[in-house]
Amino acid sequence: VELGGPPPGCAQPLPEASEAAALFVKAAEARAPFxxxxxxxxxxxLYLATGKWYEAKAVFLDACRLEPSATTWLGLAEACLHGGEADQAQEALSEGNILDPKNAEVWGVLTVACAVLGKVEDAEASLKQALALGLSIKETFPVGRFILQQMGDQFRDRGMYQLALQAYRRGILQKSPVPSLCEALADCLVTVNEPQEAVATYALIAESGTATQQEKQGALSAAVELSRKLKREADVDRFGRMLHALHTAPP
Incomplete structure (x- = not known):
């Protein structure tokens, strides 16, 4: 967990993290005071990584009382947001913002919280701040989906596609692209009728060393279809051969 938490897009809590949390609590109780x-x-x-939002909230509340910082408020906000308390998350982020107005993650999670609460103008302003301050996919408290992807999803669901694209694009790393982010970006590009960039983004998934076979097949199928619409026969052939190779590969 200290090295990055659960893989992006992981729906199930990590057994290792659950065990680590239990051992951590046991060790903490053995040395007083904690x-x-x-x-x-x-x-x-650890609690955030295992989806234990209530426990995480309690721990971060104590941390905020003991030694408040932008980081402790950020952790509390993550626990509240994913526990269905977006209003409390916004309050925590406001406190974190006071202590460190240049914390990109605080602005990023604030974007998500404001969007969930329907405060679209505030969400848009927070997005601009988060991107200006260099928000990336390197996060303090990984929770399954990157902050940038959560931001993009919120704007996409509201039909604000250009803002969604800004968030998704920031998270794309050409050398080691995250399949879930690439898929979100490519699907959004299709929606706004940007097929050429969409094809290139689907190709990143197909060539990724971390994508599952299912993710690669879906990306290649989409790339073939778009290339056919663009009348790019060379790409149709290339992606078609890659797709065939996946279908015929031994399990």
């Missing part, structure tokens, strides 16, 4: 903020941050991170 009162340092760093230990609480680590335990909170």
């Amino acid at each position: 009162c340092d903020a760093l230990s609480r941050l680590r335990l909170g991170k």
Whole structure:
């Protein structure tokens, strides 16, 4: 978990993280008092990684009382947001913003919280701040979906596709693209009628070393269809051969 948490898009909690959280609590109880903020941050991170939002909220609340920082408020906000308390998440992020107005992650999660609450103008303003401050896919508290993807999904679901594209594009790494982010970007590009960039983005999934066979097949099928519409026969042939190779590959 300290090295990055669960893989992006992972729907199931990691057994290792669950076990680590239990051991962490046991160790903490054995040494009294358990009162340092760093230990609480680590335990909170474990709870977030395993989807234990209530437990994470309690730990981060203590951390905020003990030694408030943008990081402790960010952790509390993540727990509240994913626990269905977007209003409390926004309040926590406002506190974090006061302590560190240049924290890109705080602005990113604030974007999501505002969007969930229907505060679209505030969400748009927060998005601009998050991107200006360099928000990336390197996160303090990974929770399954990157903050950038959560931001993009919120704007996409509201039909604000250009803002969604800004968020998705920021998360795409050419050397090691994240399949779920690439798929979200490519699908959004199709919606706004940008087929050429969509094809290139689907190709990133097909060539990714971390994409599953199902993800690659879906991306290649979409790339073939779009290439056919664009009358790019060379690409139709190339992606078609890649798709055939996947279908005929031994399990």
